[in-house]
Amino acid sequence: MRRTRIAEIIAAESIGARCTVMGWVRTRRDSKGGFSFIEINDGSSLAGLQIIADQELANYKSEILKLQTGCSIKAAGTLAESPGKGQKVELKAEEIEVLGWADPDIYPLQKKRHSFEFLRSIAHLRPRTNTFGAVARVRNAMAHAIHTFFQERGFIYLHSPIITGSDCEGAGEMFKVTTFDLNRAPEKEGDIDFTKDFFGGPANLTVSGQLEAEIYALAMGDVYTFGPTFRAENSNTSRHLAEFWMVEPEMAFCDLEENAALAIEFLKQIFASVLANCKEDMEFFNRFIDSTLIKTLEALISHDFEILTYTEGIEILKKAGQKFEFPVEWGVDLQSEHERYLCEKVFKGPVVLIDYPKEIKAFYMKMNQNEKTVRAMDVLVPKIGEIIGGSQREDDHDALYERIKEAGLNTDDYWWYLELRKFGSVPHSGFGLGFERLIQFVTGLSNIRDVIPFPRTPGNLSF
RNA sequence: UCCUCGGUAGCUCAGUCGGUAGAGCGGGUGGCUGUUAACCACCUUGUCGGCGGUUCGAGUCCGUCCCGGGGAGCCA
Numbered sequence: 001m002r003r004t005r006i007a008e009i010i011a012a013e014s015i016g017a018r019c020t021v022m023g024w025v026r027t028r029r030d031s032k033g034g035f036s037f038i039e040i041n042d043g044s045s046l047a048g049l050q051i052i053a054d055q056e057l058a059n060y061k062s063e064i065l066k067l068q069t070g071c072s073i074k075a076a077g078t079l080a081e082s083p084g085k086g087q088k089v090e091l092k093a094e095e096i097e098v099l100g101w102a103d104p105d106i107y108p109l110q111k112k113r114h115s116f117e118f119l120r121s122i123a124h125l126r127p128r129t130n131t132f133g134a135v136a137r138v139r140n141a142m143a144h145a146i147h148t149f150f151q152e153r154g155f156i157y158l159h160s161p162i163i164t165g166s167d168c169e170g171a172g173e174m175f176k177v178t179t180f181d182l183n184r185a186p187e188k189e190g191d192i193d194f195t196k197d198f199f200g201g202p203a204n205l206t207v208s209g210q211l212e213a214e215i216y217a218l219a220m221g222d223v224y225t226f227g228p229t230f231r232a233e234n235s236n237t238s239r240h241l242a243e244f245w246m247v248e249p250e251m252a253f254c255d256l257e258e259n260a261a262l263a264i265e266f267l268k269q270i271f272a273s274v275l276a277n278c279k280e281d282m283e284f285f286n287r288f289i290d291s292t293l294i295k296t297l298e299a300l301i302s303h304d305f306e307i308l309t310y311t312e313g314i315e316i317l318k319k320a321g322q323k324f325e326f327p328v329e330w331g332v333d334l335q336s337e338h339e340r341y342l343c344e345k346v347f348k349g350p351v352v353l354i355d356y357p358k359e360i361k362a363f364y365m366k367m368n369q370n371e372k373t374v375r376a377m378d379v380l381v382p383k384i385g386e387i388i389g390g391s392q393r394e395d396d397h398d399a400l401y402e403r404i405k406e407a408g409l410n411t412d413d414y415w416w417y418l419e420l421r422k423f424g425s426v427p428h429s430g431f432g433l434g435f436e437r438l439i440q441f442v443t444g445l446s447n448i449r450d451v452i453p454f455p456r457t458p459g460n461l462s463f
Numbered sequence: 464u465c466c467u468c469g470g471u472a473g474c475u476c477a478g479u480c481g482g483u484a485g486a487g488c489g490g491g492u493g494g495c496u497g498u499u500a501a502c503c504a505c506c507u508u509g510u511c512g513g514c515g516g517u518u519c520g521a522g523u524c525c526g527u528c529c530c531g532g533g534g535a536g537c538c539a
Contacts, residue, residue: 082497111500245539
């Protein structure tokens with residue numbers, strides 16, 4: 001008999017139906033009435049299924065009474081209305097087969113809460129816990145919602161390369177990719193001779209698919225990337241990973257205002273989708289992680305996002321009469337305390353800041369007529385601060401050329417990026433969003449290492 | 464990378480003034496119950512992160528290294 005997922009059983013409530021379930025035992029409670037309650041979970045939902053194992057079962061004494069947390073079983077029987085509280089249906093087992101034992105003396109998961117730090121050290125078992133099962137389901141639902149959002153709007157999903165030849169943004173340490181034996185790399189005039197390496201030149205793991213997305217936007221119109229990116233920064237925080245997933249839409253014939261409008265629409269749709277499709281998991285996070293979670297997301301969905309310029313934002317902060325650790329002056333990059341003040345105290349909601357000083361933003365952002373600010377935008381949300389960063393791109397060849405030089409970068413390295421502005425250049429815009437940070441915001445989990453299955457951070461490459 | 468707080472039983476933690484360790488949970492046994500992280504009784508568990516130093520004596524004080532949490536910077 002084919003197995004039925006517990007999520008389907010709970011949804012259908014088809015009393016009297018015969019079915020087979022398979023999963024991992026969470027807990028067993030024995031009744032002297034001559035039967036046992038076995039709660040199993042198969043990952044399809046937060047809720048498990050209660051199985052009634054009667055002493056008449058052939059292996060009741062030899063096996064059922066020895067089942068412990070972590071064992072895997074197959075149970076066949078009939079669905080019945082549950083007389084107990086806490087569940088509507090339960091499975092009256094006619095046959096239970098133990099698929100795999102889990103020695104309780106050494107199985108690390110218990111029927112209680114563990115610290116996230118401990119669970120990180122057992123990343124091979126942590127998806128069997130309520131929290132990490134819920135994270136995995138929510139992460140999946142969000143990935144699906146992201147694709148749905150763009151596909152519904154006719155965007156082309158672009159597979160940007162993982163290995164790249166150039167330092168894309170001139171920002172962020174990159175991981176080198178080589179086939180050299182590092183102890184015997186060929187040298188030329190004291191330096192490693194990468195012309196003899198696999199690609200005939202230095203190669204890195206990508207830090208962003210944006211420049212490649214621009215290429216395709218200037219042919220296909222609207223594209224998006226959604227894949228892993230890498231930063232070799234030695235930053236050990238609850239918001240940074242060496243390997244993380246990024247979403248980067250890029251739109252031709254699109255200015256900054258339309259870009260911001262899409263970003264806002266994007267966030268609202270993703271949040272609405274998760275609340276609708278992961279109700280049970282979101283209620284779990286709301287109960288155990290952050291009790292304001294659902295309220296916050298619902299508010300974001302229904303409220304307008306405030307849009308104001310960097311200059312206006314600075315003025316508000318200066319007039320606020322609030323002591324900041326970092327003083328506010330036009331030209332400084334906003335600290336998270338400033339971003340949070342704007343969101344949480346001034347506007348009590350999300351804020352989109354646009355038109356930043358060119359000195360604090362990347363070279364590819366389009367210069368405004370005042371020659372002081374560029375068409376950049378940051379979407380700021382309460383608690384987290386910046387969640388999306390984007391811009392209208394510089395589409396004027398000569399202006400871009402100058403900006404690359406100003407940034408101290410080699411214009412030759414960007415020959416193809418410059419040529420896009422030479423042949424049929426059009427206004428275009430895009431934004432980038434760290435997938436894990438979005439999951440953090442949605443789930444309320446405070447450490448980014450807990451929203452990705454296998455976190456890569458400095459000094460840590462287990463699993 | 465910097466600041467800061469930590470590392471003690473399988474897990475979560477306590478350990479006062481320096482005198483070689485405790486609780487809860489888990490696990491085991493028994494009892495009880497259509498039970499719900501069940502409950503009750505008894506039993507069980509230690510390289511006190513590593514190395515070095517001070518001391519008659521170090522979980523405790525000092526040095527150093529490793530690992531983790533929180534914050535900062537940078538960013539996504």
